[in-house]
Amino acid sequence: MDNTDKIRAGDVRSxxxxxxxxxxxxxxxRLRLKQLFAHTGQSFIIGITGAPGAGKSTLTDxxxxxxxxxxxxxxxxxxxxxxxxxxxxxxxxxVRMLRHAEDEGVFIRSLATRGALGGLSQAxxxxxxxxxAMGKDVIIVETVGIGQQELDIIHHAHSVIVVLVxxxxxxxxTMKAGIMEIADVFAVNKADRxxxxxxxxxxxxxxxxxxxxxxxxxxxxxxxxxxxEPVGFAEKTTELMQKLSDHRAHLVVSGQFSERMERKALMxxxxxxxxxILEPVLNRLVESGEMKKIIDRVKNRETDxxxxxxxxxxxxxRSGDMx
Ligand SMILES: Nc1nc2c(ncn2[C@@H]2O[C@H](COP(=O)(O)OP(=O)(O)OP(=O)(O)O)[C@@H](O)[C@H]2O)c(=O)[nH]1
Ligand SMILES: [Mg+2]
Numbered sequence: 001m002d003n004t005d006k007i008r009a010g011d012v013r014s015x016x017x018x019x020x021x022x023x024x025x026x027x028x029x030r031l032r033l034k035q036l037f038a039h040t041g042q043s044f045i046i047g048i049t050g051a052p053g054a055g056k057s058t059l060t061d062x063x064x065x066x067x068x069x070x071x072x073x074x075x076x077x078x079x080x081x082x083x084x085x086x087x088x089x090x091x092x093x094x095v096r097m098l099r100h101a102e103d104e105g106v107f108i109r110s111l112a113t114r115g116a117l118g119g120l121s122q123a124x125x126x127x128x129x130x131x132x133a134m135g136k137d138v139i140i141v142e143t144v145g146i147g148q149q150e151l152d153i154i155h156h157a158h159s160v161i162v163v164l165v166x167x168x169x170x171x172x173x174t175m176k177a178g179i180m181e182i183a184d185v186f187a188v189n190k191a192d193r194x195x196x197x198x199x200x201x202x203x204x205x206x207x208x209x210x211x212x213x214x215x216x217x218x219x220x221x222x223x224x225x226x227x228x229e230p231v232g233f234a235e236k237t238t239e240l241m242q243k244l245s246d247h248r249a250h251l252v253v254s255g256q257f258s259e260r261m262e263r264k265a266l267m268x269x270x271x272x273x274x275x276x277i278l279e280p281v282l283n284r285l286v287e288s289g290e291m292k293k294i295i296d297r298v299k300n301r302e303t304d305x306x307x308x309x310x311x312x313x314x315x316x317x318r319s320g321d322m323x
Contacts, residue, residue, distance in 0.1 A: 004035045010134045019127050040132035047157030049145035054163040055189040056142050062237040067138050075131030075139040078110040121152040122271035145179050159184045159247045166195030183219050185243045192226035217250050
């Protein structure tokens with residue numbers, strides 16, 4: 001059995017090694033991904049996002065349990081764009097989900113910002129592909145909902161849960177600025193805190209105010225209750241799982257599933273182009289010392305970034321030499 005077969009058979013060690021090699025940008029990793037791609041596209045990918053500390057990992061852990069009860073295999077990718085290291089906050093996630101560590105049907109990995117240059121979305125996409133090739137029925141991608149990078153990552157998902165907690169003041173205001181649009185299901189978390197009911201009411205009124213066509217998906221709000229009342233929490237998590245599956249069915253029936261898959265393919269192609277066009281050009285300019293000269297010229301206003309970029313693009317595209 002070669003490594004591709006092993007990954008397809010769900011072998012955890014081979015999959016982990018490949019994800020690590022991808023992070024280290026080892027050349028053979030890309031080759032392996034090419035081989036695996038044909039075996040992706042069957043998993044249901046769920047994004048979970050929200051403010052730092054909103055309870056995303058806790059909820060992910062509960063969702064793993066709910067899906068496992070339904071005999072679904074689960075992959076989890078925790079992306080932490082704010083941490084420069086693997087580990088850190090993510091270590092907390094691992095610990096939180098430790099009860100699933102022994103379960104062969106669950107595969108949990110984390111990614112940090114290593115590699116920068118907008119590569120995080122691609123790194124996440126690649127890790128998701130590995131989990132898809134492993135045959136996971138469901139893949140949950142957790143990321144903090146703050147900036148553009150995180151929103152890009154969430155576009156790898158078919159359905160997106162936005163987790164909200166009471167007592168965050170302008171949370172709803174912030175949401176209007178972007179997160180609102182990406183939510184397919186809202187989860188109101190930490191209901192043991194004051195303001196949970198209020199948050200739910202405000203959210204519901206905000207949603208009903210937004211104009212939607214009759215057959216459009218109206219994101220449901222699930223009040224998750226709270227962690228410290230385990231029975232209710234588990235029931236609500238099951239409800240959340242049900243809403244996700246309703247959403248998926250809606251996507252398929254309405255034809256939006258295919259649209260989302262197109263958007264995902266476009267994003268994957270753009271990410272890949274960035275890696276094989278932009279990165280080598282930038283590296284080349286830096287290594288040859290030319291970047292430093294361009295920076296100085298732009299800084300001194302002898303030229304402008306647009307003209308410089310055009311000149312570089314012209315030169316590289318004409319030569320066709322990106323390696
Ligand atoms: N009071 C209360 N605390 C909760 C609840 N659910 C989770 N927490 C706590 O909130 C803290 C953060 O939970 P996490 O699940 O790590 O939140 P997160 O959104 O994954 O956090 P980051 O990944 O660091 O952004 C932990 O200390 C949890 O124990 C809840 O229902 N009520
Ligand atoms: Mg977390």
